[in-house]
Amino acid sequence: MLNDLELAAGDVQGGGKMELRLWLRLLSTTKLISQELRRRLRIEFNVTLPQFDVLAQLHREPDGLRLGDLSQRTMVTNGNITGLVERLETDGLLVRERLREDRRVTVARLTEHGRSEFERMAHAHESWLKELMRDMDPEVLTSLFSHVSEIKHAALTRFAATDELDGALD
């Protein structure tokens, strides 16, 4: 049994629940920032965050992507991609077409309008992030990137034991 001193020392700092505290901080921080980015994307460009994410993935692939690949890259389930792409097609930002050689496959590709709209969005989106992190030491950003990557890697290896997580490398 631990005495008062050990309990206090363990909880106040260091060993105690740092993993939990860090996780809660990561979660609340990304939630906070996501909410604001979502708000701005809606107000300025009338798109949702997942829609922006889909557009971003398609923008790097001028020939388009299969819905399955899109699903992996955005970490959005297959079932969800269907509706997302449907709405974006309705808005004229992308087109869908069936592959002739394998008619199970649907490829989504940005329209010219979608491409130019996304480029406007991406520019604003990046500048919001730059502004947000304006006062952060560049070395801190680099170190954060590398340490967060370490956690991501741990999640991929430890959690992958159960599932089959292949993609999601970004």
Next chain:
Amino acid sequence: MLNDLELAAGDVQGGGKMELRLWLRLLSTTKLISQELRRRLRIEFNVTLPQFDVLAQLHREPDGLRLGDLSQRTMVTNGNITGLVERLETDGLLVRERLREDRRVTVARLTEHGRSEFERMAHAHESWLKELMRDMDPEVLTSLFSHVSEIKHAALTRFAATDELDGALD
């Protein structure tokens, strides 16, 4: 106009788009971990992640919380708290009651069953996180916590200019 060398030096490392890269890494990492925690909470305890979050907040307040406070602390909108609390009441994990002195106010409070169930969940939840971060250097965890907090603080101050973000201190 920048020459090739400057362009290359700028993009490959350091200045370029580190803010964007860090943000995408933070987002994909929290999404990945959330997905697995959600999966395990569902399988082992039959609760969702937002429900777990509500229970966690109520667990620290034996006298219960107003729905508005619950909304702030969980960063869940008012409208959403209604349904969440409704389902948790149906499952017998909490009770709602109207305040006599101000009948606009509803207070939610854990039942005895809710309290003991949450404690089981919290124990498992914490051990999953410890396991996930097993190989991380404790100093890295501490440094991550402090740097992520810096970003959170920046978001609260920069974004608060527009909105009125008071709570969300955790």
Next chain:
DNA sequence: CTTAATTATTTTAAGTTTAAAGTAATTTGA
């Protein structure tokens, strides 16, 4: 005192999310 403003919560509509079941096309293997 009584209407107007404010506060707390609920409702609504559109969209996203997960998990699971369903459909269609293609590939495999007996």
Next chain:
DNA sequence: TCAAATTACTTTAAACTTAAAATAATTAAG
């Protein structure tokens, strides 16, 4: 060949999310 398995996508149901409108209770102001 042709039934069974696999693959790609869609559909479904329940829950969550946001933003905005609606309801109800209290407080404030004239």
